[in-house]
Amino acid sequence: MAYNLLKGKKGIIFGALDSNSIAWKVAEKAHEEGASFTLTNAPIAMRMGEINKLAEQCGAVVIPADATSLEDLENLFTKSLEALGGKVDFILHSIGMSPNVRKGKDYGDLNYEWFLKTIDISALSFHKIMQIAEKKDALNEGASIVALSYIAAQKAVPGYNDMAEAKAALESIARSYGLRLGPKKIRVNTVSQSPTMTTAGKGISGFDVFVDFAEKLSPLGNASAEECADYVITLFSDLTKKVTMQNLFHDGGFSCTAISDEFIQAFYSKK
Numbered sequence: 048m049a050y051n052l053l054k055g056k057k058g059i060i061f062g063a064l065d066s067n068s069i070a071w072k073v074a075e076k077a078h079e080e081g082a083s084f085t086l087t088n089a090p091i092a093m094r095m096g097e098i099n100k101l102a103e104q105c106g107a108v109v110i111p112a113d114a115t116s117l118e119d120l121e122n123l124f125t126k127s128l129e130a131l132g133g134k135v136d137f138i139l140h141s142i143g144m145s146p147n148v149r150k151g152k153d154y155g156d157l158n159y160e161w162f163l164k165t166i167d168i169s170a171l172s173f174h175k176i177m178q179i180a181e182k183k184d185a186l187n188e189g190a191s192i193v194a195l196s197y198i199a200a201q202k203a204v205p206g207y208n209d210m211a212e213a214k215a216a217l218e219s220i221a222r223s224y225g226l227r228l229g230p231k232k233i234r235v236n237t238v239s240q241s242p243t244m245t246t247a248g249k250g251i252s253g254f255d256v257f258v259d260f261a262e263k264l265s266p267l268g269n270a271s272a273e274e275c276a277d278y279v280i281t282l283f284s285d286l287t288k289k290v291t292m293q294n295l296f297h298d299g300g301f302s303c304t305a306i307s308d309e310f311i312q313a314f315y316s317k318k
């Protein structure tokens with residue numbers, strides 16, 4: 048059900064690769080809620096993914112950009128403002144990639160060149176996007192900027208590897224930029240989402256176990272990509288104007304649960 052929460056708002060959505068992507072679901076919901084937006088992804092992902100299908104469905108223009116390239120981002124903002132006919136009201140950063148994870152490197156044997164790439168793609172890109180947006184005066188007063196994070200920023204998770212450091216940096220950038228953009232009434236937040244079966248998620252070793260464990264430990268169960276999109280839409284809407292510089296857990300209660308009855312039963316019921 049749509050509520051017209053984003054009627055008349057304009058945005059840029061990064062990171063829709065295929066229909067499993069969290070960004071894909073956000074784009075569908077933003078369209079349903081009355082927003083117009085441009086879609087962007089790395090040029091290579093565009094060739095592999097199905098973004099044009101989504102663009103057609105949402106009446107969106109697709110503009111390729113490697114989110115680590117300042118030149119690409121400048122071009123993206125220039126073209127987005129042209130296509131949308133004005134400044135933007137929301138931005139979704141839904142980008143993550145670690146060459147160390149992708150190539151199966153152990154945390155005790157990291158390739159540091161790749162570590163820097165992980166940080167650049169998964170965290171610094173968020174800063175770059177906001178820096179370019181600010182320099183180009185591309186954001187309307189009251190705009191809302193959201194990036195996606197994961198619990199491994201706060202608590203160690205085996206196999207999440209150097210992405211944990213990237214997510215910690217991402218959340219810190221949200222706070223620092225939120226402070227900076229506050230005087231313009233612009234909000235910056237991260238949403239820390241449950242493990243979700245997407246291309247990025249499935250790249251983490253033992254990911255199916257994380258999903259199952261989190262599903263069992265979370266009082267409300269895991270949040271789906273679609274539910275994540277619903278939450279992100281509220282953050283883009285005018286209903287959350289005073290929420291900024293937060294890392295908002297969207298995880299069914301996982302982050303606040305130390306142990307559950309189900310685990311006690313499973314481990315101790317025979318003693």
Ligand SMILES: NC(=O)c1ccc[n+]([C@@H]2O[C@H](COP(=O)([O-])OP(=O)(O)OC[C@H]3O[C@@H](n4cnc5c(N)ncnc54)[C@H](O)[C@@H]3O)[C@@H](O)[C@H]2O)c1
Nearest residue numbers: 062064068069089092114142143195242243245246247248
């Ligand atoms: N899937 C999960 O379990 C989970 C949980 C919490 C947070 N997240 C976060 O959600 C976000 C979206 O991931 P997803 O799960 O939808 O997976 P996904 O694989 O569908 O999306 C990741 C996106 O990042 C894009 N990307 C990678 N390198 C890029 C670059 N250089 N420039 C521009 N884009 C680039 C990819 O093309 C892809 O579209 C990521 O930040 C991820 O870490 C995912």
